[in-house]
Amino acid sequence: MNDEKRKKLYSWLSITFALAFVASLAWGVYEYQLLKEYRVATENQYKRAFNDLVTSLNEVETSMSKAKVANSPALKALYMGETWKGCDSAVGNLGQLPADEVGLSYVDTTINQVGDFSKTMTRKVASAEVMTAKEMAIFEDMHNRIIDVNRAAQQLSQQVYSENLAWIDKPEGLLEKMGFGGKNQTVQTAAQGEESGAEDKAKQEDQQKPSSSVRSGLNQLSETLQKHPPFDYEGEMDKHYVEKPLGLPKGEIDEKKAISVAKDFLEKIGYKEATPELSGLSQGPMGGFIFKYNDIILEVTKQGGVVSIYRDKREINERKLGLEETVGKAKDILKKLGWSSMVITTTQDLGETFQIDAVHFESGFKIYPDKLRLIIATDNGQLVGLDSTPYYAFHHDRNLNTVLSLEEAKAKLDKNLQVKESSLAVIAKIGTQEANCYEFIGIGYGEEYLVYINAIDGSEEKISRVIQTPRGKLLQ
Amino acid sequence: MFEQKKKNQIRIMTIISVSMVICLILSAVVGAALGDRALTSGSKGSEVKELQQKLTQLGYQLGTVDGVYGKKTEDAVKRFQKNRGLKVDGVAGEKTIKELKRLTGESQTAEGKKVGYKGNDLKLLARCVYSEGRGEPFEGQVAIAAVVMNRIKSSSFPNTVAGVIYQPQAFSAVDDGQINLEPDETATKAAREALDGTDPTHGAIYYFNPDKTKNKFIWSRPQIMKLGKHIFTR
Missing domain, CATH: 3.10.450 (Nuclear Transport Factor 2; Chain: A,)
Incomplete structure (x- = not known):
């Protein structure tokens, strides 16, 4: 290669590199701009949710104050209703803010409980009933806690606007771990400022660890709220599980007995000589033994030894049965399994299966809480699904009386x-x-x-x- | 000469007749509504597009809605037929189309006033189940949907399906965008059961994959059961 050619090559190469560099630079700038737009959009969403949260809390606190003094059913129901509506909105907005863990915050719990209670009270006072002294005391207690929550939210809001507070704490970087880097801004909540006593003070100091985010402020507030005793309210407000199943028979069974319960059940629904195998245990009030057999999974409770969940995922062939025939089959199955007191209330056509709900029937009453769900295959009318957990959770002896004709x-x-x-x-x-x-x-x-x-x-x-x-x- | 002229006339007449027949067929196909004829592998046109849209609406994945009755559409039709207890032949005939139309119709009041599809929460819940639990056994998928429903009932979480699913850090499939994947019919079925109140977890509000999670908090929760790969906790 002579000099001339080499020169030419170098100049071409330089031009190519220069162009590539300019192109990558332009691409970088474009990506950066795009990222910035997205960041601003996300930040705006957070700010909107936070602002709505603070506004809702303020409205809740004000409505609660007015609801206490309102003496006519019309106004008391209105302010109770506003409290309920405001709590719903606050929880919705709280759930949009960035978090590190979910489901742990007492801020959510407190607001949800106030919402539930005011919903019940809205209904009560709208029917011109008077709130009892105990209910008023609970409401007063709730109002005091909401005042704390509201003050904390207001303070955080001030910091969001004046100090451009971050949403969540950034994890410690290498420099911080090595002891470099300054301490972050602390977000002290108003609620904490009210605490007194040596122990509380120590905890308070502990909670005031350096942090610089809205989330850490809310976490501190949550810890403060956690120290309060739970509201003394009779209704079970958090109802995602039943603590004490009312309908499970007495006494606990062992694995051997559970196997015989499973076998007996399978035989009754058409699986003779079935050999269910234990695949696991479940814990909790409705817990027990989980069995597998071919495409079947079924659970037998430890307390009382009854089948609570059953599902057969076998292949279902072409449909042969209509609604009436399937309902007939469901009734036969109920009888075979010993559920003689049940009446069918709803049916859903799911194609290869029908979903049929039945409830306990006693002294002329349909007892809706004592519910069973059956899933019946439409190829041969066999039971392919059963959920009896609601029945065993709620069934008990009731006073089935009436006053009105x-x-x-x-x-x-x-x-x-x-x-x-x-x-x-x-x-x-x-x-x-x-x-x-x-x-x-x-x-x-x-x-x-x-x-x-x-x-x-x-x-x-x-x-x-x-x-x-x-x-x-x-x-x- | 005369014969030649006659031949030409016949040729022209034939061409005109054939063109008219083709035009008629084409207009019939273009303006045809779903249900006018049986659709099968190789069929094309607006009817196929409508068929594909309805299958997608019910959660049957078939790729793009392109108006071409290909392998994926045939498979989706077969799955639909299977799930509805119909004869599984992959041909969208009268019975199949009637059932498809019935299931994709709007809900009505007693006097027949249409009140919408009423399936908004179901769609989102099905996406959550699919993105978080595809490949899990059916019971495990119902359990994932039940966790969402239990969170709605719990006082420590938001009170709507969207509120719970889109809560930041609540579901990894939401944070990484998998939530936007189109759910299959198993996930849709599982979501429907949970929306109707079935809860195989007895009240779980968390779940995790023990092989992939080291998070101390989640391991510290009271465990209820293991279904598929997930441990469900309170």
Whole structure:
């Protein structure tokens, strides 16, 4: 290669590199701009949620104050309703803020509980009932805690605007771990400022670890709220699981007994000589033994030794059965399994299966909380799914009485409702409470409704709207 | 000469007739509605597109909605037929299309007023189940959906399906964008059961994969059971 050629090559190379460099630079700038836009959009979302949170909390606190002094059902119900609505909004906004762990914050819990309680009270005072002294005391207690939460939120809000506070604490970098780097801004919550006593003070200092984020401020507030005793409220507000199942038979069983329960169950639904194998144990009040057999999974409770969950994922062939035949099969299965007291309430056509719900029936009452769910295959009518956990969670001896007659209860209905069917029913209320009711199924305003009138005091307990969906009737 | 002229006339007439027939067929195909004819592998057009849209609406994955009845559409039709207890032949005939139309219809009041599809939460919940638990046994997928429903009931979490699913750091599949994957029919079915109240976890509000998680907090929660790869905790 002579000099001329080499020169040419070098100049071409330089031009190519220069172009590549310029292109990568332009690409970098473009990406940076894009990232910046996204960051601003995310930051705006957080700021909006936080701002809405602070506003909602302020409204909740104010409504609570007014609800206490309101003396007419109209205004008391209005302010209780505003409290409930504000709590819902606050929890929604809180859930949009960045977090390090979820489900741990007492801030969420406190606001949700105030929301639940004010929802119950809204209903109570709207029906011109007077809040008891105990309920007023709980509400007062709740208001005091909301004042703390609100003050803390206001203070954080000030810092967000004046100090551009971060949303979450950044994990310690290498420099910080080596002892370099300054300490971050502390977010001290207003609620903490109120604490007193040596022990509290020590904890307070501990909680005031250097931090510089909204989340750490909320975490500190959560720790403060955690120190308060739980609200003394009878209704079970957190109802995601049943602590004491009421319907499980007494006594505990061992693995050997559980195997025989599983075998017996499988035989009754058409699997003779089945050999279920233990695949695991489940813990908790409804816990027990989990078995597997071919495509089947089933669970037998430790307490009482009953089948709580059963599922067969076998291949289901072409459909042979319609609704009526499947319901007939479901009734036979219920009888075979010893559920003689159940009545079928709803059915859903799922194609290769029907989902059928049945409830306990006693002294003319449909007991809705004591529910069983059956899934029946439409190829041969075999049981391919069972969930009896609601039944065992809630079944107990009840006082199934009425004070009102059917006609008296009917007189409480909207005059435009044409009643098609009526019966007695026990329905679940907020928490673990129940109500003895008359159930009226009727048509009004072009729609079908289920209206429940309390059979003891005549109050309208619940309304379900019936919608015809492609899969069957849906209660809303 | 005369014969030649007659031949030409016949040729022209034939061409005109054939073109008219083709035009008629084409217009029939273009304006055809789903259900006018059986659709099968190789079918094309707006009816196929409508069929694909309806299958997708019910959670049957078939790739792109392109109006071409290919292998993926045929498979989706077969899965739909299987799930609905119909004869599994991959041909969208009268029964299959009737069932598909029925299931994708709007909900109605007693007097027949349409009130919408009522499936918003189901769609999102199915996406959550699919992105978090595809490959898990069916019961494990119902359990994931049940955790979302239990969080709604719990006072420590937001109160809506979207609120729980999109809570930052709540589900890894949301944070890494997998939540936007189209769910399959198993995930949709699992989500529907949980929305209807089934809870195989007896009240779990967390779950984790023990092989992949070292997080101390999640290991410290009271464990309820193991379903598939996940441990469900309170």
